Amino acid sequence: MKFVAITSCPTGIAHTYMAAEALEQAARAAGHEMHVETQGAAGSTPLEPDVIAAADAVVYAADLEVRGRERFAGKPFVDVGVKAPINDAAAVLAAAEEAARDAAEGAPVAGGEPDGGATAAAADGPPAPATKVTARGGAGTRVRQWLMTGVSYMIPFVAAGGILIALGFMVGGYQINEAQPDDIVSGFNAASAHDWGALLFLTGSAVFAFLVPVLAGFIAFAIADRPGLVPGFLGGAVSVTVGAGFLGGLVAGFLAGFLALGLTRLPVPAAVRGVMPVVVTPLVASFGTGLAMFVVLGRPLAALMDGLNGWLGSLSGGSLVLLGTLIGLMMAVDMGGPVNKVAYTFATAGLAAAGASANPDAVEFTVMAAAMAAGMTPPLGLALATLLRARLFTPGEIQNGKAAWLLGASFITEGAIPFAAADPLRVIPALMVGSGVTGGLVAVFGATLRAPHGGIWVTPLIGHPLLFLLALLAGTAVTALGVCLLKSLGRRSTAADARSDATTPAGV
Structure with a gap:
């Protein structure tokens, strides 16, 4: 059979491409032909129309709304999350085979239509940003998807802004945080390290200024689609103005989204319906969001944010080590899943709050270092384990272990x-112990990080880089030894059971 697939994940980095590779390998193993369009952070190359036309079925392995889904109208399909093919690509492919056979036997096909959540863009307008919210999911699932939509669009701003600010400090020194735009606008000296540092710092600070508005705007977008964007961005901007920061952005995003959603669902005369999404909804929802944030919620949220920052800044000694260990454990629980994202979002929120700080040893930077090191440890530990005890792993796992070296080094926990x-x-407990050790050691050593991503490729931006690497190596070794120990115990138990079965008389 011939299949086509679309893969996408919220961040568009790891899961998108791992799912594509898994589907391609499963199709080759089954003797099928598979063409995959990866709609990731690097963009995508659309499938050729003749390839789509020849396909027997479509696989949507996506956590975001599929762009250009109308291209597959009439094709039988299976619609799963991006993790499904990573966990069991053969089962996903089997479901696609069944859908293709049912269609060939004359079963009705409803392929191509969006399956709920954000509404599709108008045919004559520009495509909307991508999101996917399960309309039939539970309240907890939808809240998580709304939140992760905002976080996924925020992360590139954190990465770009954080790295630019860190480079600014590297080039111009920590006093560069006193640089003013006029210093560059009035006369930029290309031969001055100070001016280059100021340029990097000011550019990164400008990018950072978008963090909270983008977070709030896309949470609101996930809830109400395009009508939520304007009030969402406005709510995020007000949150920054009143000092409510990241926490205020979360509240503003949900508030703006539900206001916009409520307005779009109001029964209005046909004559007014055309101007509702363009004028009325953004206007009224923006005013309502601004009123709530300025007058009602701004001050208490700012006080709560100040308290959170004060608590985080006061951590030291055993408290900081405990937090680093907890962050490490959470990074390894589900490797890119909800718990991992909570820990990572907490770290990036602290980084955003202290991003332009001239204090190189700020606790927020240590928390970020703990999160990244702990996220690098699972794939690196497993890669090492496949070298130490190859007989404990399948040939496919040994091949995955080779790829895991690069993935782990690049902070791709997946x-x-x-x-x-x-x-x-047997694997997850070992990963959690190893990552917990790494996170705790990073806190003990006081290593810091101003960049939210990058792995070993951003080593120049790490404070106490040798100690950071020592913590990473220790956690990697603990993970590898733990995996080998647990898998060995399991193998001995299985072997003992087999010997017992072989020596027990029939009927006993």
Whole structure:
């Protein structure tokens, strides 16, 4: 059979491409032909029309709304999350085969239509930003998807802004945070390290200024689609103005989204319906959001944010080590899933709050370092384990182990997912222990990080880089030894059971 697939994940980095590779490998193993369009952070190359026309079925392995889904109208399809093919690509492919056979036997096909959540863009307008919210999901699922939509669009701003600010400090020194735009606008000296540092710092600070508005805007967009964008961005901007920061952005995003959603669902005369999404909804929802944030919620949210920042800044000694260990454990629980994202979002929120700080040892930077190191540990530990005890792993896992070296070094925790999916009860506990050790050691050593991503490729931006690497190596070794120990115990138990079965008389 011939299949086409679309893969996408909220961040558009790891899961998108791992799912594509898993589907391609499963199709080759089954003797099928598979063409995958990855709608990731790097953009995508659309499938050729003749390839789509020849396909027997479509696989949507996506956590975002599929762009250009109308191209597949009339085709039988399966619609799963991006993790499904990573965990069991053969099962996803089997479902696609069944859908293709049912269609060939004359079963009705409803392929191509969006399956709920954000509404599709008008045919004559520009495409809307991508999101996917399960309309039939539970309240908790939808809240998480709304939140992760905002976070996924915020992360590139955190990465770009954080790295630019860090480079500014590297080039111009920590006093560069006193630079003013006029210093550059009035006369930029290309031969001055100070001016280059100021340029990097001011550019990064400008990018950072978008963090909270983008977070709030896209949370509101996930809830109400395009009508939520204007009040959402406005709510985020007001949150920054009143000092409510990241926490205020979360509240403003949900508030703006529900206001816009309520307005779009109001029964209005046909004559007014055309101007509702362009004029009335953004206007009224923006005013309502501004009123609530300025008058009612701004001050208490700012006080709460100040309290949170004060608590985080006061951490030291055992408290900081405990937090680093907890962050490490959370990064390894589900390797890119909800718990991992909570820990990572907490770290990036602290980074955003202290991003332009001239204090190189701020606690927020240590928390960010702990999160990244702990996220690198699972794939690196598993890669090492496949070298130490290859007989404990399948040939496919050994190949995955080779790729996990690069994935782990690049802070792509998802490189550990194939191992965890195949043997979760023995692999995940070992990963958690190793990542917990790494996070705790980073806190003990006081290593810091101003960039939210990058792995070893941003080592120049790490404070106490040798100690950071020492913590990473220690956690990697603990993970590898833990995985080998648990898998060995399991193998001995299985072997003992087999010997017992072989020596027990029939009927006993």
